[in-house]
Amino acid sequence: MTAGQITATQLVQEAPDQAGVGPFGPKPRRVSAGRIGLYAFLIVAALFFLIPVYIMIVTSLKGMPEIRLGHLFNLPGEPTFQPWIDAWLHACTGRDCNGLSPGFYNSVKITVPSVVISIICASINGYALTFWPYKGANLLFGLLVFGAFVPYQVVIYPLIIGLSSVGLFASLPGIIIVHTIFGMPILTLLFRNFYAAIPVELFKAARVDGAGFWRIFFYIMLPMSVPITVVAVILQVTGIWNDFLFGIVFAGRPNWPMTVQLNNIVNTTTGVREYNVNMAATILTAAVPLLIYFISGRWFVRGIAAGAVKG
Amino acid sequence: MTQNGTSVSIEDLSLNFGAVSVLQTLNLDVAEGEFIVLLGPSGCGKSTLLNCIAGLLDISHGRIFIKGKNVTWEEPKDRGIGMVFQSYALYPQMTVEKNLSFGLRVAGVPKDEIARRIARAAEILQIEPLLQRKPSALSGGQRQRVAIGRALVRDVDVFLFDEPLSNLDAKLRAELRVEIKLLHRKLENTMIYVTHDQIEAMTLADRIAVMKGGVIQQLDAPQTIYNRPVNRFVAGFLGSPAMNFIDGSLEKDKGDWHFVVEDVRIPLGTYAFEKEPTPGLAVFGMRPEHVAFNSGSGWPFSATANVEVVEPMGSDTLVWLKLGGQNFTVRVTSERTPSNADAVSIGFDPMRASLFDAQTGNRL
Amino acid sequence: MILVAVGVFVIGIGFSVLWSFTSSKLFPTYDFVGLAQYRRLWADSRWLVSVNNIWFFGLMSITCNMVFGYLLAVFMDQRIRQEDLFRSIFLYPFAMSLIVTGLVWQWVLDPNLGLQAALRNLGWSSFSFAPLVDAETAIYALVVAGIWQGSGVTMAILLAGLRGIDEDIWKAAKVDGIPTWRTHLSIVAPMMKGAFATAFVLQCVSVVRVYDLVIAMTGGGPGIATSMPAVYVIQLITVRQNVGQGMAAATMMLLPVLVVLAFSGILLWRRNREVGV
Numbered sequence: 001m002t003a004g005q006i007t008a009t010q011l012v013q014e015a016p017d018q019a020g021v022g023p024f025g026p027k028p029r030r031v032s033a034g035r036i037g038l039y040a041f042l043i044v045a046a047l048f049f050l051i052p053v054y055i056m057i058v059t060s061l062k063g064m065p066e067i068r069l070g071h072l073f074n075l076p077g078e079p080t081f082q083p084w085i086d087a088w089l090h091a092c093t094g095r096d097c098n099g100l101s102p103g104f105y106n107s108v109k110i111t112v113p114s115v116v117i118s119i120i121c122a123s124i125n126g127y128a129l130t131f132w133p134y135k136g137a138n139l140l141f142g143l144l145v146f147g148a149f150v151p152y153q154v155v156i157y158p159l160i161i162g163l164s165s166v167g168l169f170a171s172l173p174g175i176i177i178v179h180t181i182f183g184m185p186i187l188t189l190l191f192r193n194f195y196a197a198i199p200v201e202l203f204k205a206a207r208v209d210g211a212g213f214w215r216i217f218f219y220i221m222l223p224m225s226v227p228i229t230v231v232a233v234i235l236q237v238t239g240i241w242n243d244f245l246f247g248i249v250f251a252g253r254p255n256w257p258m259t260v261q262l263n264n265i266v267n268t269t270t271g272v273r274e275y276n277v278n279m280a281a282t283i284l285t286a287a288v289p290l291l292i293y294f295i296s297g298r299w300f301v302r303g304i305a306a307g308a309v310k311g
Numbered sequence: 312m313t314q315n316g317t318s319v320s321i322e323d324l325s326l327n328f329g330a331v332s333v334l335q336t337l338n339l340d341v342a343e344g345e346f347i348v349l350l351g352p353s354g355c356g357k358s359t360l361l362n363c364i365a366g367l368l369d370i371s372h373g374r375i376f377i378k379g380k381n382v383t384w385e386e387p388k389d390r391g392i393g394m395v396f397q398s399y400a401l402y403p404q405m406t407v408e409k410n411l412s413f414g415l416r417v418a419g420v421p422k423d424e425i426a427r428r429i430a431r432a433a434e435i436l437q438i439e440p441l442l443q444r445k446p447s448a449l450s451g452g453q454r455q456r457v458a459i460g461r462a463l464v465r466d467v468d469v470f471l472f473d474e475p476l477s478n479l480d481a482k483l484r485a486e487l488r489v490e491i492k493l494l495h496r497k498l499e500n501t502m503i504y505v506t507h508d509q510i511e512a513m514t515l516a517d518r519i520a521v522m523k524g525g526v527i528q529q530l531d532a533p534q535t536i537y538n539r540p541v542n543r544f545v546a547g548f549l550g551s552p553a554m555n556f557i558d559g560s561l562e563k564d565k566g567d568w569h570f571v572v573e574d575v576r577i578p579l580g581t582y583a584f585e586k587e588p589t590p591g592l593a594v595f596g597m598r599p600e601h602v603a604f605n606s607g608s609g610w611p612f613s614a615t616a617n618v619e620v621v622e623p624m625g626s627d628t629l630v631w632l633k634l635g636g637q638n639f640t641v642r643v644t645s646e647r648t649p650s651n652a653d654a655v656s657i658g659f660d661p662m663r664a665s666l667f668d669a670q671t672g673n674r675l
Numbered sequence: 676m677i678l679v680a681v682g683v684f685v686i687g688i689g690f691s692v693l694w695s696f697t698s699s700k701l702f703p704t705y706d707f708v709g710l711a712q713y714r715r716l717w718a719d720s721r722w723l724v725s726v727n728n729i730w731f732f733g734l735m736s737i738t739c740n741m742v743f744g745y746l747l748a749v750f751m752d753q754r755i756r757q758e759d760l761f762r763s764i765f766l767y768p769f770a771m772s773l774i775v776t777g778l779v780w781q782w783v784l785d786p787n788l789g790l791q792a793a794l795r796n797l798g799w800s801s802f803s804f805a806p807l808v809d810a811e812t813a814i815y816a817l818v819v820a821g822i823w824q825g826s827g828v829t830m831a832i833l834l835a836g837l838r839g840i841d842e843d844i845w846k847a848a849k850v851d852g853i854p855t856w857r858t859h860l861s862i863v864a865p866m867m868k869g870a871f872a873t874a875f876v877l878q879c880v881s882v883v884r885v886y887d888l889v890i891a892m893t894g895g896g897p898g899i900a901t902s903m904p905a906v907y908v909i910q911l912i913t914v915r916q917n918v919g920q921g922m923a924a925a926t927m928m929l930l931p932v933l934v935v936l937a938f939s940g941i942l943l944w945r946r947n948r949e950v951g952v
Contacts, residue, residue: 022374022381022383023374023381023383023384024373024374024383025370025371025372025373025374025383026369026370026371026372027369027383027384028384038750038753038755039755041746041750042747042750042751042755042761045743045747045765046761046764046765048823049764049765049767049768049823049827050764051783052779052780052783052823053779055779055782055783055789056779056782059782067788069796070787070788070792070793070795070796071793071796072788072789072790072792072793072796073793140678140681143681143684143685144680144681144684146684146936147680147681147684148880149880149932149935149936150684150688150929150932151883151884151905151925151928151929151932152884152886152905153886153904153905153908153909153924153925153928154687154688154691154925154926154928154929155683155684155687155688155691156908156909156912156925157690157691157694157703157912157918157921157922157925158686158687158689158690158691158694159683159687160912161690161703162683162687181679181680181683184680185680188680238770241772242771242772242773242774242775243772244772244773244774244886244887244890244891245886245887245909249909249913259772259774259775259887262774262775262778263774263778263890263891266778266891267891267894275782275788278778278782279782282775282778282779285772285774285775286770286771286772286775289770289771289772290767290770290771292770293766293767293770294763294767297759297763300766300770301762301766301831362846365846365850366849367846367849367850386849386852387846387849387850387852388849388850388851388852389852392850393850394846394847394850396843396846396847397843398841398843399843400841400843400844400846400847401847402844402847402848402861402862403865403866404862404865404866405862413851413853413861414850414851414852414853417851417852417853417854417857418852461847461851462850465850465851473843
């Protein structure tokens with residue numbers, strides 16, 4: 001039709017020997033050694049991560065006589081849920097034999113208010129730091145970030161003394177305050193980074209429309225903050241639920257969270273060690289954060305990434 | 312320009328991602344030393360085609376020859392190609408010199424040979440003073456020059472450019488465009504250049520391949536593509552301001568073909584039909600600069616209309632009118648800019664028009 | 676609120692440092708004794724073991740974690756099948772408490788119950804693997820448990836870093852004929868400085884704070900073989916009722932953190948200045 005295409009056709013005809021020889025179509029896929037090695041590595045790694053939990057689950061379903069046989073990897077011959085019931089209701093910590101359930105309720109009582117309060121505080125802080133910069137805000141923020149890196153041991157004793165002096169040491173409010181304070185750096189950072197990514201024009205438009213500090217926060221920022229709040233909740237719930245040190249130091253014996261009770265059950269038993277009960281107790285303690293992990297999926301990864309950004 | 316053989320030849324190339332067909336039984340022959348531009352909107356498959364030629368994508372069907380050698384299954388490094396990317400893709404922690412030499416060092420090219428090639432590339436691209444700098448200390452234009460240098464030192468037959476100027480501002484783009492053209496003249500290599508910018512395509516190409524939906528719509532010299540687009544898509548994609556399209560119908564009147572819309576009758580006596588047309592719906596295309604403005608009679612077709620909007624663009628002015636009840640723009644030199652609502656006369660020769668089938672969009 | 680939080684950190688640190696110069700026993704006193712507590716601290720073999728342990732543990736676990744995490748990330752980035760499944764598997768231990776992690780590995784490594792017993796039962800009677808009961812090897816067991824819990828996170832961070840790298844870089848390297856491993860080593864890894872730094876800082880923080888894991892897995896034993904500064908401080912405050920020396924130890928824990936923070940602060944400042952120029 002046109003000069004150019006005529007040229008092209010001629011050129012093909014000039015080299016007829018090329019046509020019909022040599023490789024054609026997709027490159028044949030070799031199942032290369034590299035590919036096999038890749039999956040082998042991944043599967044071995046996956047086994048490394050999975051086997052301990054597999055052992056825990058099968059052992060928790062075995063009776064003690066079967067455990068003593070030592071067949072660690074075998075599936076339970078006579079599956080029994082008795083160890084789980086024992087772990088929940090009857091396992092002993094010292095003289096009390098009420099199982100893990102009190103610890104579970106304590107953990108709930110500690111986690112829920114701590115998470116709620118710390119997230120409310122942090123979202124307001126992050127919002128104020130981003131949109132209402134006040135004098136010294138940067139310095140304050142810098143110190144807060146520094147707080148995220150301080151080893152807890154450095155602050156624990158003064159906190160004990162401080163809380164004792166106002167009568168909150170070894171009490172539920174005491175441990176909630178501690179969790180709120182220690183959650184503040186990372187959460188504030190999280191919210192600040194989130195709000196910093198919101199176009200400042202949105203804020204300006206609201207100002208022009210006559211909205212004030214709280215109105216902008218409640219009507220504009222908060223509805224936009226759902227994703228970051230989910231991340232924060234995941235981060236805080238797992239963090240506080242898994243906490244051990246603060247629980248054992250600040251909660252006081254009647255309020256000991258699940259992790260502390262678990263450690264006591266397992267590491268202070270006298271006489272025969274009931275491995276099956278111990279493992280059931282351990283799985284029960286890990287259940288809540290694991291549930292959150294598997295339900296939240298990618299959000300959890302985002303939470304970690306967000307938590308990691310603090311560096 | 313020496314067209315003494317094929318440099319790149321693509322036979323029946325198809326590429327599917329799952330059920331999605333990205334390239335469809337595509338054929339393309341690029342002559343030795345030719346500058347081919349693959350032009351099209353985003354998603355038309357032009358970059359995909361380039362990646363197939365480079366060996367960065369595995370094809371589903373077909374064959375690729377470079378310099379007469381079947382490279383369909385070859386690794387990119389063995390295809391005799393150099394590639395320049397839109398994002399420059401310079402190795403950020405290496406100096407310019409290391410960037411240029413890294414591939415050669417890995418391939419085990421002797422040191423003095425590397426030095427010679429870098430010196431040559433640096434001289435051609437005028438980046439000698441930059442050799443010890445890192446990419447982060449370079450401007451966008453300088454980075455792109457280094458990226459070209461990396462292809463240059465490979466001493467290859469075929470250069471592949473993947474939208475190399477898209478990340479630059481308009482002024483730099485114009486400068487580098489000229490430099491690439493000079494480079495091509497100097498090296499006389501085959502170059503395949505992907506862009507969505509029609510000005511780059513028009514200015515650089517020996518031939519342009521206009522692509523859409525994984526199919527080459529038209530492969531021709533820039534002027535041919537501009538003046539005789541094979542279909543409505545090509546006609547509309549090239550040219551700024553865009554070609555005027557008027558919907559109407561073809562009628563045969565006393566042995567002469569006319570394009571008719573409302574009270575407008577355009578005689579098509581001077582129009583070169585591809586083949587004898589049939590009466591029916593059609594689209595009449597006319598570029599704004601091919602319309603004469605207030606230049607008296609003597610045109611095969613002339614009409615009067617009222618000015619609706621005037622858009623001064625500096626060098627010239629775009630005047631919006633209505634023709635046959637449809638928008639129609641005319642390009643006018645600045646000195647002759649009319650005012651709004653002026654009644655003006657226009658005229659043109661249908662020889663310069665493009666007529667398309669209303670259904671298929673193909674040129675009539 | 677933010678003021679309270681910052682106040683607690685600043686005032687808390689202040690008092691800790693202050694009390695480290697006093698002879699406080701069970702309760703804080705203001706009887707200043709100068710550096711006496713520090714002198715006693717550095718003469719305490721338990722502290723010296725703890726410091727040694729934290730260096731060893733830190734070095735081992737961070738190195739292994741990074742290498743393993745990077746390998747996992749690289750392999751995960753090869754367009755593998757079931758990526759989400761593998762990701763879930765590698766990451767789930769991180770959702771668990773360190774107490775749980777510690778207990779799990781305590782059992783797996785228990786000579787009468789865990790791997791050793793299992794493999795002996797399978798007929799490999801000479802198999803001996805009981806790291807936790809040996810003072811020499813117990814700390815390796817801690818490292819393994821630490822990797823089990825934390826390398827998934829390193830993987831996730833580094834994978835995000837890998838995915839953030841311009842695809843054109845890979846293409847350019849391929850056209851240049853650079854082998855994949857070489858591209859990783861010479862081009863991609865250096866481009867991931869940020870992700871590595873993030874993962875590294877995260878590791879450092881968790882190493883300095885390692886407490887739960889030790890308590891649950893070894894209780895600092897056998898003997899004092901796996902004692903760590905974090906454990907040591909708590910013991911001094913609670914069991915041994917020696918607040919002054921405990922605070923001195925806590926202050927020593929703060930020092931490396933300050934050094935690292937100051938260092939990264941300088942780096943950040945220099946980078947900002949470079950961008951400014």
